[in-house]
Amino acid sequence: MCTSLAFTGRYPCFGRNLDLEASFGEQVVLTPRGVPLTFRCLPRQEAHCAMIGMAHVAGGCPLYAEAVNEKGLYMAGLNFPGNACYFPHVDDGALEAAPYELIPWLLGQCASVAEAEPLLDRLRLLDEPFAPGLPLAPLHWHLSDGKTSLVLEPMAGGLRVYEDPVGVLTNNPPFDFHLTNLRQYLNLTAAAPENRFHPDLSLSPFGQGMGSLGLPGDPSPASRFIRAAFYKWNSPWTDSPDQRLAQFFHVLDGVAMTPGAVRTPTGELDRTLYACCLCPGPDRVDYYYKTEGNSRISAVTMDRAAMAGTELVAVPLRTDQDICWQN
Numbered sequence: 001m002c003t004s005l006a007f008t009g010r011y012p013c014f015g016r017n018l019d020l021e022a023s024f025g026e027q028v029v030l031t032p033r034g035v036p037l038t039f040r041c042l043p044r045q046e047a048h049c050a051m052i053g054m055a056h057v058a059g060g061c062p063l064y065a066e067a068v069n070e071k072g073l074y075m076a077g078l079n080f081p082g083n084a085c086y087f088p089h090v091d092d093g094a095l096e097a098a099p100y101e102l103i104p105w106l107l108g109q110c111a112s113v114a115e116a117e118p119l120l121d122r123l124r125l126l127d128e129p130f131a132p133g134l135p136l137a138p139l140h141w142h143l144s145d146g147k148t149s150l151v152l153e154p155m156a157g158g159l160r161v162y163e164d165p166v167g168v169l170t171n172n173p174p175f176d177f178h179l180t181n182l183r184q185y186l187n188l189t190a191a192a193p194e195n196r197f198h199p200d201l202s203l204s205p206f207g208q209g210m211g212s213l214g215l216p217g218d219p220s221p222a223s224r225f226i227r228a229a230f231y232k233w234n235s236p237w238t239d240s241p242d243q244r245l246a247q248f249f250h251v252l253d254g255v256a257m258t259p260g261a262v263r264t265p266t267g268e269l270d271r272t273l274y275a276c277c278l279c280p281g282p283d284r285v286d287y288y289y290k291t292e293g294n295s296r297i298s299a300v301t302m303d304r305a306a307m308a309g310t311e312l313v314a315v316p317l318r319t320d321q322d323i324c325w326q327n
């Protein structure tokens with residue numbers, strides 16, 4: 001399972017937990033402007049925006065799980081099994097992209113959600129895998145520019161595009177369910193609760209946190225959506241970049257897998273392989289991450305020189321526990 005977050009407003013920042021039973025060969029991959037982007041049916045992008053994210057590199061091609069571009073446009077793919085529907089190629093003038101092409105294609109050319117929207121209107125997602133050994137991933141996507149966020153869901157009837165006022169995406173069922181489900185929790189509060197049971201009963205809270213009794217604690221997609229939304233919307237989001245980074249990871253930690261707590265149908269453990277926080281700035285983009293086995297935050301930056309490069313840069317993850325001994 002996975003959870004994606006988009007903090008919009010004065011200090012935009014994005015990221016996700018990537019939950020899966022085994023590594024997919026992920027590395028932090030920086031695609032500079034000078035590496036041409038090629039697609040099955042869409043025109044090659046010779047000049048494009050630079051981007052950084054987590055990807056599996058296959059045959060020199062970055063297959064991104066999530067990325068952000070130099071303009072601060074973020075996109076993440078999350079599992080959407082049983083609902084994701086892709087289509088065969090048709091010669092009808094539609095913009096046709098394979099699912100693994102969607103992130104580089106949009107981030108390569110768009111600075112904002114508004115620029116992406118007209119392209120999405122004409123988009124058809126093709127049922128074509130990257131290679132025989134890399135089957136199609138059944139995905140839906142989170143797209144945000146730090147002002148607004150969208151959810152893109154490739155359904156049997158075509159691509160559905162939702163505004164995401166919450167700034168959270170998890171997995172099944174389709175997004176409209178999560179928005180409706182959130183309304184069941186409108187009574188939750190981070191504040192100390194007041195007695196609304198009955199004025200004739202003298203009831204008072206006997207501990208902290210009792211305003212959010214009923215916040216679902218399990219790792220299912222619907223429960224993670226509610227929990228991530230509650231943590232995100234109650235987040236202190238101060239002028240301190242360090243505080244915001246710490247807070248972002250606190251929210252992701254709150255919806256991460258505890259190894260052993262979730263077993264897949266094949267008996268494997270569902271794991272949060274990594275958690276990441278993507279911070280766009282005026283002249284650089286920072287990619288912070290933690291892994292399941294290394295709680296220390298590592299970071300890769302994409303500065304102006306890196307954006308202008310001509311070679312793909314793939315940075316292996318630091319996965320060994322990195323404890324700072326103090327004596």
Ligand SMILES: C[C@H](CCC(=O)NCCS(=O)(=O)O)[C@H]1CC[C@H]2[C@@H]3[C@H](O)C[C@@H]4C[C@H](O)CC[C@]4(C)[C@H]3C[C@H](O)[C@]12C
Nearest residue numbers: 001002056063064065077078079100134135136137171
């Ligand atoms: C498994 C990942 C999503 C994690 C997730 O949402 N899990 C939820 C599980 S559940 O529904 O709740 O059961 C997805 C997100 C992006 C995917 C990757 C990207 O799409 C890029 C390529 C695409 C290739 O077709 C397959 C390998 C791959 C490298 C994908 C592997 C895998 O499917 C990824 C990593």
